[in-house]
Amino acid sequence: MRPPRVLxxxxxxxxxxxxxxxxxxxxxxxxxxxxYLGLRRxxxxxxxxxxxDDVDVIGISVLSGAHLSxxxxxxxxxxxxxxxxxxxxxxxxxxxxxxxxxxxGVAAVFSVGxxxxxxxxxxxxxxxxxxxxx
Amino acid sequence: MSDLLGARSDSGxxxxxxxTEDDVGPGLAARLGAPGNPPFTRxxxxxxxxxxxxxxxxxAGFGSPEEANERFHFLRERGQTxxxxxxxxxxxxxxxxxxxxxxxxxGRVGVAIDTADDMVDLFAGLPLDRxxxxxxxxxxxxxxxxxxxxxxxxxxxxxxxxAGTLQNDILxxxxxxxxxxxxxxxxxxxxxxxxxxxxxxxxxxxxxSITGYHAREAGCDAIQELALTLAxxxxxxxxxxxxxxxFDAFAPRLxxxxxxxxxxxxxxxxxxxxxxxxxRIATDRFGAKDPNSARLRFFxxxxxxxxxxxxxxxxxxxxxxxxxxxxxxxxQSIHVMGFDEAFEIPSEEAVTLSLRTQQIVALESGVPRTVxxxxxxxxxxxxxxxxxxxxxxxxxxxxxxxxxVAALEQGVSQRWIAESAYRIEREIADGSRPRVGVxxxxxxxxxxxxxxELFEFDPSIVDRQVARTAERIGARDPRACAEATAAVExxxxxxxxxxxxxxxxxxxxxxxxELSDVFRSVFGEFREPHPW
Numbered sequence: 001m002r003p004p005r006v007l008x009x010x011x012x013x014x015x016x017x018x019x020x021x022x023x024x025x026x027x028x029x030x031x032x033x034x035x036y037l038g039l040r041r042x043x044x045x046x047x048x049x050x051x052x053d054d055v056d057v058i059g060i061s062v063l064s065g066a067h068l069s070x071x072x073x074x075x076x077x078x079x080x081x082x083x084x085x086x087x088x089x090x091x092x093x094x095x096x097x098x099x100x101x102x103x104x105g106v107a108a109v110f111s112v113g114x115x116x117x118x119x120x121x122x123x124x125x126x127x128x129x130x131x132x133x134x
Numbered sequence: 135m136s137d138l139l140g141a142r143s144d145s146g147x148x149x150x151x152x153x154t155e156d157d158v159g160p161g162l163a164a165r166l167g168a169p170g171n172p173p174f175t176r177x178x179x180x181x182x183x184x185x186x187x188x189x190x191x192x193x194a195g196f197g198s199p200e201e202a203n204e205r206f207h208f209l210r211e212r213g214q215t216x217x218x219x220x221x222x223x224x225x226x227x228x229x230x231x232x233x234x235x236x237x238x239x240x241g242r243v244g245v246a247i248d249t250a251d252d253m254v255d256l257f258a259g260l261p262l263d264r265x266x267x268x269x270x271x272x273x274x275x276x277x278x279x280x281x282x283x284x285x286x287x288x289x290x291x292x293x294x295x296x297a298g299t300l301q302n303d304i305l306x307x308x309x310x311x312x313x314x315x316x317x318x319x320x321x322x323x324x325x326x327x328x329x330x331x332x333x334x335x336x337x338x339x340x341x342x343s344i345t346g347y348h349a350r351e352a353g354c355d356a357i358q359e360l361a362l363t364l365a366x367x368x369x370x371x372x373x374x375x376x377x378x379x380x381f382d383a384f385a386p387r388l389x390x391x392x393x394x395x396x397x398x399x400x401x402x403x404x405x406x407x408x409x410x411x412x413x414r415i416a417t418d419r420f421g422a423k424d425p426n427s428a429r430l431r432f433f434x435x436x437x438x439x440x441x442x443x444x445x446x447x448x449x450x451x452x453x454x455x456x457x458x459x460x461x462x463x464x465x466q467s468i469h470v471m472g473f474d475e476a477f478e479i480p481s482e483e484a485v486t487l488s489l490r491t492q493q494i495v496a497l498e499s500g501v502p503r504t505v506x507x508x509x510x511x512x513x514x515x516x517x518x519x520x521x522x523x524x525x526x527x528x529x530x531x532x533x534x535x536x537x538x539v540a541a542l543e544q545g546v547s548q549r550w551i552a553e554s555a556y557r558i559e560r561e562i563a564d565g566s567r568p569r570v571g572v573x574x575x576x577x578x579x580x581x582x583x584x585x586x587e588l589f590e591f592d593p594s595i596v597d598r599q600v601a602r603t604a605e606r607i608g609a610r611d612p613r614a615c616a617e618a619t620a621a622v623e624x625x626x627x628x629x630x631x632x633x634x635x636x637x638x639x640x641x642x643x644x645x646x647x648e649l650s651d652v653f654r655s656v657f658g659e660f661r662e663p664h665p666w
Contacts, residue, residue: 013223013239015312018352018439018555025556038662039312064223065591066238094477094588112476113443113572116563 004127007055009037009046014064026120047077055085056127062091075105086126144397145355147520153512169505173413175406176506177464178429183502189467190492195220195245196479197595199255202245218268220244226313228274228650231599240596248603250640253281254288262286266297273315275302276328277649280636299340299389302328305366306345308542310352318539320657326373331633333384345391351439353555356404360525364411365538381420385427394460395437403517405463434460436471445571449473457495462508479589610643618642626656
């Protein structure tokens with residue numbers, strides 16, 4: 001059985017990458033394969049990488065406040081391409097927007113105050129093969 | 135001693151139970167100098183805050199120029215003594231508000247500026263000969279400075295009376311803050327065009343703020359912050375000297391920016407060490423003859439990364455300690471974080487409290503009454519010496535790699551920062567790095583947080599901003615604008631200073647994106663190498 005594979009990327013123009021790099025390192029130490037695309041990635045780039053690497057989870061991080069429209073675009077593109085991998089979002093996400101993101105179809109939101117273990121465990125749970133086809 | 139306190143400083147320096155004069159090496163008097171005298175360890179000015187308090191400069195900006203202008207007036211009415219402009223990401227990255235990449239980000243993390251007219255609106259009712267202004271702008275700094283000069287011109291203010299600071303430190307964008315656009319070589323050239331232009335024409339304006347703040351916020355420690363900042367300062371200075379400029383012609387206007395975080399004494403020692411290190415670099419390496427070239431002046435910002443979403447009122451206490459650290463370290467201007475900044479742009483209530491924090495430290499604590507009150511403390515002097523020693527060692531490593539630019543091109547500096555950030559996060563997770571309200575004295579599960587009303591973004595500003603810029607493009611003389619823009623392209627290609635032609639172009643109504651596109655076509659765009 002291959003290890004869980006997680007795609008991480010920063011969409012939009014936001015450059016705050018401390019958090020996503022920490023998560024990438026922590027997921028790797030927890031045994032996941034991490035594909036980190038880096039900064040300013042477009043939705044088509046993220047979708048293409050998700051298809052190419054057949055990832056189990058897509059994680060994006062936005063700290064600029066632009067999360068709602070970026071996530072909406074990403075989820076629509078994933079649906080159009082038949083991508084089943086759950087999408088998780090990290091960043092500075094106000095409480096009201098957490099609900100809005102969940103309603104759009106985001107599997108989990110890790111806002112400020114989320115602990116390292118909480119994020120890693122949450123992502124790995126979503127990536128576990130038990131979920132495939134569920 | 136509690137286990138949680140540990141026996142090492144935040145950057146890992148072993149700390150003794152007590153310090154005595156034996157811990158301070160011989161020759162202290164020479165390492166200190168009198169305040170206002172080389173090597174400036176005790177402060178850049180002889181009388182420090184007795185002569186003049188630090189500048190209280192809360193970073194602010196959001197929405198369109200009108201909203202930001204309103205916040206500036208709000209702060210001024212409450213006693214803020216200067217302004218500090220936050221720009222939105224499209225402005226920082228050279229896109230007008232109408233660009234598809236820009237739309238979701240317009241006005242979010244700062245104010246949207248597309249044209250010189252926007253800059254005029256931003257400072258409406260704020261006399262630019264009497265208000266010093268700080269601009270957090272880097273890749274597009276030359277264009278923003280040109281727009282600011284046109285705004286001043288429209289107010290009838292002469293260049294010589296403009297005081298303030300342009301961040302213009304592109305190297306740390308590659309390291310940490312990440313709003314780079316062009317590759318490192320042309321980016322440094324543009325930054326140095328600004329410094330060269332300003333050193334001749336803007337005697338009261340700092341054309342660069344060389345900063346370690348963002349690397350620190352991205353996760354590095356105090357020693358790395360010192361070494362990375364001074365390595366950048368060396369890189370810019372060497373570029374300007376290689377252009378044929380006299381070091382003393384530009385060095386007095388170089389300014390710096392450091393973080394002040396929670397380890398109070400280490401932070402104070404770091405700020406003292408920074409002054410001494412720069413004085414030695416300026417004198418020994420660049421042969422400064424003017425003492426002003428060796429006089430390090432800095433702005434200090436509190437660390438947003440120390441703020442917690444849990445028990446957010448605790449952030450007021452954290453900010454107070456950090457403000458105190460900046461004052462004990464001898465800052466020339468200070469920003470104090472809003473206690474709600476883990477969630478949003480600070481509310482009016484939070485930003486007022488930040489300003490009041492500075493005013494209480496200034497007027498009630500008595501701390502500013504004497505210069506460098508911690509000077510001579512066995513502990514602080516030993517820490518200052520040790521931080522300087524370790525930072526110099528690291529600076530030597532950077533030099534071995536080929537300097538600041540080579541180190542970042544090889545990804546070494548970025549790796550230091552990321553590894554340190556990961557270490558800190560693991561320490562928070564395992565409890566060895568205490569965060570009150572997070573991993574110690576946390577509220578029981580499910581306790582709800584009562585916050586005062588948070589800032590709310592008004593999405594209608596996007597369409598208004600796009601419409602206004604379209605109107606202004608329609609109103610300009612297209613031929614004059616095209617000619618002026620062509621002159622910028624010629625300067626960019628020929629390697630002459632871009633500033634004079636940029637000023638003409640923004641005066642003729644060229645937009646931020648049009649001019650950024652010129653630079654993109656000449657210089658290309660930088661794409662960060664894959665981190666792993």
